[in-house]
Amino acid sequence: MNKQKRIEILTRLRANNPHPTTELNYRNPFELLIAVLLSAQATDVGVNKATVGLFAAGPTPEAMLALGVDGVKQHIKTIGLFNSKAENVIKTCRILVEQYDSQVPEDREALEALPGVGRKTANVVLNTAFGWPTIAVDTHIYRVANRTRFAPGKTVREVEDKLVKVIPAEFKVDAHHWFILHGRYTCIARKPRCGSCLIEDLCEFKDKTEL
Template sequence: MKPEHVEEFFKRLQAQRPNPTTELLYHSPFELLIAVILSAQMTDVGVNKATAKLFAVANTPESILALGVEGLKEYISNVNFYTAKANNIIKTCQILIDLHGSQVPDDRKALEALAGVGRKTANVVLNTAFGHPTMAVDTHIFRVSNRTGLAPAKTVEGVEKKLLEVVPEPYLTNAHHWILLHGRYTCKARVPLCAQCIVADLCQWPDKYEFGAAEGMAHLKSLTLKT
């Protein structure tokens, strides 16, 4: 995708969602961290169902640690791999208490040293809780970046690196959310909604016309003519 098209790509996504954010429900950096750990191979809806029950009774490292692994599992049993995640969360709570004064660190190295926290989770926390211009590349972002030609690469790390190179600075902080939400609701995996896509004309995907891109592009043109 050409630089001028990348600029327009994010200009439109910004107009569509001026204040994008995660759909995980949280009220503190710690709650966000726990929610993101639980979100691996889970929908946000499923995680929110679990954390609504959990955070009502325990939403600090000390209170979750007091539950223990077995107690925590009772609240997150609807989450995939809940036993492994419960073990990681308990370990993470202990580390936060012992090394960080019960606070979530605003530092990549410290975050990735927590149990159950990899680069993607660290990127989400750094971006959403602390406003860092990071790119947490999940399946949606990987798909959209490759399909549209925005930042094509064969690996998650490659997509992350390219996005940080091509996304214009004014859009960096929110770019992760815009791309993710576009992938979740429009540029879907099996049946993308190209007829409704606000960036269909900028997209480089050769198969987009099979999914109604021409209709979407005509609609965009009519809107431009009206303005």
Template sequence: MFSRLRELNPHPKTELEYTTPFELLAAVALSAQSTDVGVNKATRRLFPVANTPKKMLALGLEKLKSYISTIGLYNNKAKNLIAMSQILVDQYGGEVPESREALESLPGVGRKTANVVLNTAFGQPTIAVDTHIFRVANRTGLAPGADVRKVEDKLEKVIPKEFLQDAHHWLILHGRYVCKARKPECPTCAIADLCAYKQKTKATD
């Protein structure tokens, strides 16, 4: 399965736009219950003026809200970003920590966000299970589980080490563009013959 996904996309990347670990952390925190496209539109305006914790604090809560007001739950996300930036300045010298425990202690950062940052910014072989990965893992039979943590733990066990670093990007992109929630593109799926999904959709004229 992963050999095929790698052949189609040898170097998968997040669709969130960022250049530094802090920009990635901020973008992922903003992306909860929002699309990457929507987040990118906002951060293209935000990051040129506030792309470090110090600059974020200097921008202030109300001005930050004006930059991200197009994103869902922006009021709460703005508060978390300011609080997060304060902690990064006070406790980590303005740098994003590379440990799960430290990341998950930041406001607005849960296990999924921490996994994305650890994997994408720091090269750790973590699996960030979002709705796409949860669906693909269950639908294909790759790593069925009743909740995201069970799916994450199973994926870490069943995915060969050589694929772990990029696995969550492949699965997210596959779920976003091929194994879609309402109408999966089974006729054009590269791993259809390896998939346990019984209700495969058929091509229509």
């Protein structure tokens, strides 16, 4: 895919949604970190239902740490992998309290060192909480980047590196939100809704549908 086509795709996505953000509910970097940590193999809708009570009971790292693993489990047991996630939430809160004065560090290395936090989660926090031009590649972005041929790659990291390279600076902060939403609602996994896609004429997917 050439540069002009990529810019037109991004321009249309921006015109359609000028101020995109995550669909996870949060009020500060701490709540965003916990929500993203919980979102692995879970829907944002499911996470939001669970975090209403969790954040009310544990609005700060200290308060959540005081809940203990069992206390966290009570709030997140509707989410997949809740046992290991509860352990990671408590371990992460302890590190935030003991090492970072209960603040979420604005540092990739520090974030990735937190239990349950990988590169994708760190990218989401740096982008959404702190405005960094990072691109978090989840299954939706990986699919959209490959299917459209916008930034094809065989691994998540390969796609991330290519997106960072080819997306102009003016679009970079918002790009991963546009791609996630596009993959979630239009360029869906089983049968993409090409007929209602605003970038269908620019997309290089060969097996387009009429829906």
